[in-house]
Amino acid sequence: MTGGLQGPDPEERQQATGRRNSQGIRIDPDVEAEPAERREVLSALVDHEPGVLSEVAGLFARRQFNIESLTVGPTTDEGMARMTIVVREPGPGVEQAKRQLRKLAPVHSVSELSGAVERELALIKVEDDDPAGVAAVAEMYGGEAVEAGPEVVTVELTGSEEAVDAAIAAFERFGVREVARTGTAALAGGTQETRESND
Amino acid sequence: MSETESETRTAERAVQTGAEAAISALEDAGVEVGFGVQGGAIMPVYDALGQSDIRHVTMAHEQGAAHAADAYGIVTGEPGLCLATSGPGATNLVTGLADADMDSDPMVALTGQVPTDMVGNDAFQETDTTGVTTPITKTNYFATDAGTVGDTVRDAVAAASEGRQGPTLVDLPKDVTQAETATSPSHEPETKPTPEAPAEAVDEAARAFAAAEKPVILAGGGVIKGEATPELRQFAVDHGVPVVTTMPGVGAFDETHPLALGMAGMHGTGPANMALTHCDFMLAVGTRFDDRLTGGVETFAPAARIAHIDIDASEVSKNVHADYPLIGDASAVLHQLDSAVPRSPDAADWQAQCETWEREYPMDYDAPEDEPVKPQFVVEAVDEATAGDTVVTTGVGQHQMWAVQYWTFTEPRTWVSSHGLGTMGYGLPAAIGAKVAAPEREVVSFEGDGSFLMTCQELSVAVREELDITVFVLNNEAIGMVRQWQDAFFEGRRTASEYPWGPDFATVAEAFGAAGFTIDTYDDVADTVEAAREYDGPSVVDCRIDPREDVYPMVPSGGDNGAFALREEHL
Numbered sequence A: 001m002t003g004g005l006q007g008p009d010p011e012e013r014q015q016a017t018g019r020r021n022s023q024g025i026r027i028d029p030d031v032e033a034e035p036a037e038r039r040e041v042l043s044a045l046v047d048h049e050p051g052v053l054s055e056v057a058g059l060f061a062r063r064q065f066n067i068e069s070l071t072v073g074p075t076t077d078e079g080m081a082r083m084t085i086v087v088r089e090p091g092p093g094v095e096q097a098k099r100q101l102r103k104l105a106p107v108h109s110v111s112e113l114s115g116a117v118e119r120e121l122a123l124i125k126v127e128d129d130d131p132a133g134v135a136a137v138a139e140m141y142g143g144e145a146v147e148a149g150p151e152v153v154t155v156e157l158t159g160s161e162e163a164v165d166a167a168i169a170a171f172e173r174f175g176v177r178e179v180a181r182t183g184t185a186a187l188a189g190g191t192q193e194t195r196e197s198n199d
Numbered sequence B: 001m002s003e004t005e006s007e008t009r010t011a012e013r014a015v016q017t018g019a020e021a022a023i024s025a026l027e028d029a030g031v032e033v034g035f036g037v038q039g040g041a042i043m044p045v046y047d048a049l050g051q052s053d054i055r056h057v058t059m060a061h062e063q064g065a066a067h068a069a070d071a072y073g074i075v076t077g078e079p080g081l082c083l084a085t086s087g088p089g090a091t092n093l094v095t096g097l098a099d100a101d102m103d104s105d106p107m108v109a110l111t112g113q114v115p116t117d118m119v120g121n122d123a124f125q126e127t128d129t130t131g132v133t134t135p136i137t138k139t140n141y142f143a144t145d146a147g148t149v150g151d152t153v154r155d156a157v158a159a160a161s162e163g164r165q166g167p168t169l170v171d172l173p174k175d176v177t178q179a180e181t182a183t184s185p186s187h188e189p190e191t192k193p194t195p196e197a198p199a200e201a202v203d204e205a206a207r208a209f210a211a212a213e214k215p216v217i218l219a220g221g222g223v224i225k226g227e228a229t230p231e232l233r234q235f236a237v238d239h240g241v242p243v244v245t246t247m248p249g250v251g252a253f254d255e256t257h258p259l260a261l262g263m264a265g266m267h268g269t270g271p272a273n274m275a276l277t278h279c280d281f282m283l284a285v286g287t288r289f290d291d292r293l294t295g296g297v298e299t300f301a302p303a304a305r306i307a308h309i310d311i312d313a314s315e316v317s318k319n320v321h322a323d324y325p326l327i328g329d330a331s332a333v334l335h336q337l338d339s340a341v342p343r344s345p346d347a348a349d350w351q352a353q354c355e356t357w358e359r360e361y362p363m364d365y366d367a368p369e370d371e372p373v374k375p376q377f378v379v380e381a382v383d384e385a386t387a388g389d390t391v392v393t394t395g396v397g398q399h400q401m402w403a404v405q406y407w408t409f410t411e412p413r414t415w416v417s418s419h420g421l422g423t424m425g426y427g428l429p430a431a432i433g434a435k436v437a438a439p440e441r442e443v444v445s446f447e448g449d450g451s452f453l454m455t456c457q458e459l460s461v462a463v464r465e466e467l468d469i470t471v472f473v474l475n476n477e478a479i480g481m482v483r484q485w486q487d488a489f490f491e492g493r494r495t496a497s498e499y500p501w502g503p504d505f506a507t508v509a510e511a512f513g514a515a516g517f518t519i520d521t522y523d524d525v526a527d528t529v530e531a532a533r534e535y536d537g538p539s540v541v542d543c544r545i546d547p548r549e550d551v552y553p554m555v556p557s558g559g560d561n562g563a564f565a566l567r568e569e570h571l
Helices: A054-064 A091-103 A130-142 A162-170 B003-014 B016-026 B040-052 B062-076 B088-102 B127-137 B146-161 B176-177 B201-211 B221-225 B229-241 B270-278 B330-340 B348-360 B375-386 B399-405 B426-439 B451-465 B480-489 B505-511 B520-532
Strands: A036-049 A067-074 A082-090 A108-112 A117-127 A144-148 A153-160 A178-180 A185-187 B033-036 B055-058 B080-085 B107-113 B139-142 B167-173 B217-221 B241-246 B260-263 B283-284 B305-309 B322-328 B389-393 B441-448 B469-475 B515-519 B539-544
Touching: A036 A054, A036 A091, A036 A185, A036 B055, A054 A067, A054 A082, A054 B127, A067 B322, A082 A091, A082 A185, A082 B260, A082 B480, A091 A108, A117 A162, A130 A144, A130 A153, A130 A162, A162 A178, B016 B040, B016 B146, B016 B167, B016 B176, B033 B040, B033 B062, B033 B426, B033 B480, B040 B055, B040 B080, B040 B167, B040 B176, B040 B241, B040 B505, B055 B426, B055 B451, B062 B088, B062 B107, B062 B426, B062 B451, B080 B441, B088 B107, B088 B127, B088 B167, B107 B127, B107 B146, B107 B176, B127 B139, B127 B167, B139 B146, B146 B167, B146 B176, B167 B176, B201 B305, B201 B322, B201 B330, B217 B229, B217 B270, B221 B229, B229 B330, B241 B270, B260 B270, B260 B348, B270 B348, B283 B330, B305 B330, B375 B399, B375 B520, B389 B399, B389 B426, B399 B441, B399 B469, B399 B480, B426 B451, B426 B469, B426 B505, B441 B451, B451 B469, B451 B505, B469 B520, B505 B515, B505 B539, B520 B539
Parallel strands: B033 B055, B033 B080, B080 B107, B107 B167, B139 B167, B217 B241, B217 B283, B241 B260, B283 B305, B305 B322, B389 B441, B441 B469, B469 B539, B515 B539
Antiparallel strands: A036 A082, A036 A108, A067 A082, A117 A153, A117 A178, A117 A185, A144 A153
């Protein structure tokens, strides 16, 4: 107790060298500072029970990870479901998403798929004024009419996200009334198992 | 007794209710105390609890129960138990669960729930408790039948303390706890091996450490929770590395040791913030690099290579990138690292620099005799009067910062505060939990007038349970930290921050049956501290402190730690 805090003022102090970017990474002046955003497919094996989807979706929402799509369905193992989550994040964000997912009790494994087989199912309800034209486009994208009514035809097709985008764009010229898409499902390529990687 | 009779009795004992199964699982896990409040849906659990050896402390409010359980967990290292009924009982636990989650404190909550066939129908006192608490628990469980509820409770206790600690919750529908079951617990919880970091990663970090010229250790709360205090102290002393702590890490390193630079961050010491800002190598142990510690990450230890030891992989490179990630148990990895270090860093100049900073930036305050009592003086007076193992709890605000700045902490598990969540009103219920956990140790609590008002009804519990705790209300008739920020950043517009309408806290204490004291002048301090401590039971000291006093040093939110302000004109 001698008269308050002493010491040099901020501007008189030794200045630190260097800087970090907003992600806490030390900036190397020779290297690009901000990691670029990337699209990654995460595959998670989870307990097949109520509440798990909400837990995973809630995690992504409250930690502000950008999800492009999320699909869930049963696996060959009765007690387990597979979630395929497409995220769009800078590198550290993808890592963080994986690590946070692994902490959830019902999540058994999380892997980041590269070179994976990715497919999405879409149902596209198109105006049926030009049946031959619709059929031609459907055929071009490997789709087929699953229901034809008096005014509309519903086409089912599967493909990569880009292929589905392209097909919908092609149907636009006939008039697209409604679209339902499942989001991406994916499996690791070849004999590789879609399970936890070592990172 | 014949063999047949004995068998019959065993069979009788084997049939138990879900509630009894839950309580025996707690007993098997070594739980000795629970804090809670009764209510409709939890009644079967309380009925079983009442017939067990587990001590129950009835609290005035479920938030108090959660904070008491949290503090019990901090002081003992074992999960603290709290109980509440469904609906409002469970939602009143929410603040305490979130607090424990942010600070990784081991805790288990049992909540009552409406009967299973009414769930989802908006029944009386129904809340989706597992839904509400999912983001603020480590994990939670909805008990589905009497036969497995014992296992579920056992898993919840194990999950609260394994790996990175945290709160868990089991929601117990009334039909599940009332139903009878003949099933006995089916499995022992797995004991997981203490995780070590990969040897290669340790070697890399060790080489970088040995080559450092300006090394610093940043000790977080994980050092204390991971029981790694001895290893950390040994490592620092063996290699001559200055040690900075986070706020939850206070107590991980003896603050009287020459290598101790104190706490870093928003209201950290000058030497601690200078050392973090200018180090070239940081060994961070058990910390999540919270924004109150780092300030703006752009200017946080900008030249440092960082080795980060943490049990939770998701904390590594979350806020600040780790050049050397060392994922594992703090004490195990410190052992590994110590064995792998080829030689101590040559850091004599750096140590001298840190000592210069310590001389340049002492923690100090001005205390003219003719002005109101300074809060720092009260903190120092209580520190001097008490022993080294005294447990200090606080609420949140200016008083909390003065307590951590001016109390000299030497031992782990003596500093019990609400760090991450910043829960006003934490101090008193935490003091109750701490005293129940460690009846042989002295427990003092520093509170602010605003903070104390939030939970002061728990005084009734301290009186009933005859808990000898001493609460110092550093009363500046304001929620002072807000008032300080308004003065600094809102041109002095003190909207809703001044509390001249507060009660006389000494009279409040007496109304509850506790002893009440008041400090008005410096001359009162020593005698009143003594009288309050000597009173055999809970006492409250209303310390009428200087309402103009602010907390410094200060790094403004998102600022540069190295440019900490020593007074308002620096901001």
